[in-house]
Amino acid sequence: MEILKPHCSWIRSFSCIEGNELIPQIAKEFGMKTLVGAWLGSDAEKNRTERDALIKLAKEGFVDVAAVGNEVLYRKDLGEEELLEYISEVKAEIPDVPVGYVDAYYEFVQRPAIADACDVILCNCYPYWEGTAFEHSFDHMRHMYQLGIDAGRGKRVLITETGWPSQGGGLGGAVPSEINAMKYFINTQLWSAENNIETFWFSSFDEAWKVSTEGDVGAFWGIWDSKGRLKFQ
Numbered sequence: 001m002e003i004l005k006p007h008c009s010w011i012r013s014f015s016c017i018e019g020n021e022l023i024p025q026i027a028k029e030f031g032m033k034t035l036v037g038a039w040l041g042s043d044a045e046k047n048r049t050e051r052d053a054l055i056k057l058a059k060e061g062f063v064d065v066a067a068v069g070n071e072v073l074y075r076k077d078l079g080e081e082e083l084l085e086y087i088s089e090v091k092a093e094i095p096d097v098p099v100g101y102v103d104a105y106y107e108f109v110q111r112p113a114i115a116d117a118c119d120v121i122l123c124n125c126y127p128y129w130e131g132t133a134f135e136h137s138f139d140h141m142r143h144m145y146q147l148g149i150d151a152g153r154g155k156r157v158l159i160t161e162t163g164w165p166s167q168g169g170g171l172g173g174a175v176p177s178e179i180n181a182m183k184y185f186i187n188t189q190l191w192s193a194e195n196n197i198e199t200f201w202f203s204s205f206d207e208a209w210k211v212s213t214e215g216d217v218g219a220f221w222g223i224w225d226s227k228g229r230l231k232f233q
Contacts, residue, residue, distance in 0.1 A: 003228055004204060005030045012160065012200050014070055015039040016053035017046075024062040035122075035160065035200065037067035037102065040086060041077045051086055058094040065158070066090060067122055070102045073111065080111055087117045102160045105144040108151035115151045123148035124161040124202075131172020134180045137164065138187045145197070161202040162188060166231060168217025176217055182232045185223070 004011065012035040013023040024034040036057055038050035057063050068087045072078045078086075083101065091099045098119040105123040108115040115121060125144035127137040141162055148157045164184035165176035185201065192199040206226040210218030224230055 001026050001030050001032075003224065005032065008204075009033060010035060010064075010198075010200065012067075013037060016050050016057055021053055021057060024057055028062055033064040034062060035065045035067060035158070036063040037070050038086075038090070040069035040072045040083070041075075047086065051090060055090060055093045058097045063094070063097055065120060065122075066094060066097050066099045067102045067160070068099060071104065071124070073103055073107050073114070080113065084113060084117050087114075091117075091119070098156070100158075105148045105151075109147050112151070115153070115155075118152075118155070121148050121152040121155050121157040122160040123157065125159050126162060128164055128171065128174045128176075131174050133173030134164075134175060134184070137174070137184060138191075141188065142191070156198075159192070159197065159199040161200060163202040163221050165217045165220045166222075167220040169215060171217075176220065178231065185232070 010033045011023065011027040013020055014037045016036065016038050024036045027034050036054060038054040040047045040050060054063070054066055058066055068090050069078070069083060072083060073080065087099060087101060100118040100120040100122040101114060102122040102124065105125055108121055108123060123144070125141045127140040130140070132140045145157070145159055164181045166178045166181040168176045170176060188199060191197070201223060203221045205224045205228065206220055206222035208219045208226060222231065
């Protein structure tokens, strides 16, 4: 958090249990705002534990925006009706905190009931994962965001994840490199600042464990490397 504070005003966390509940508490000590997520999956008992922990953190004042689940529709861990029930339960308990759900931008287009249930649209926008050539990536990301705006029909929309890997194997026309990652970061930050668009960069630090699910490219999405050294100077 000491590394991030000079550069960031918000912190996003993905779970509210197993030590992750400390992240928003520490962030508040540093004067930062928090987007706090309950990690939902196929385990109903664990989902209820996450839900209750998110509600508790929000009632204690540690949550500025609450995210009920992350990409569970994309992963097919839950059905739409199950997710809507969790969202409704959390909204009922913390009416003064904006509540949403995080997923790829197109899920809100394809599932209007989810967009309608959310106080805020929390959309992930990754031109890399759609194999977009770098020269078209920035325009593609802005189009993704606009689709989120359209789905929200006037609601607040946050880009909850975007980024570009600095190393690893390519995907279609999308090529990871340090220069591409730096250019994408600069373009995104300038655009979001000029247009007051709330944007979360994925990720803060390189994460070697993501190789198991995303291949070698998964380890190289950070602004800082795994040792906390800034990659672009």
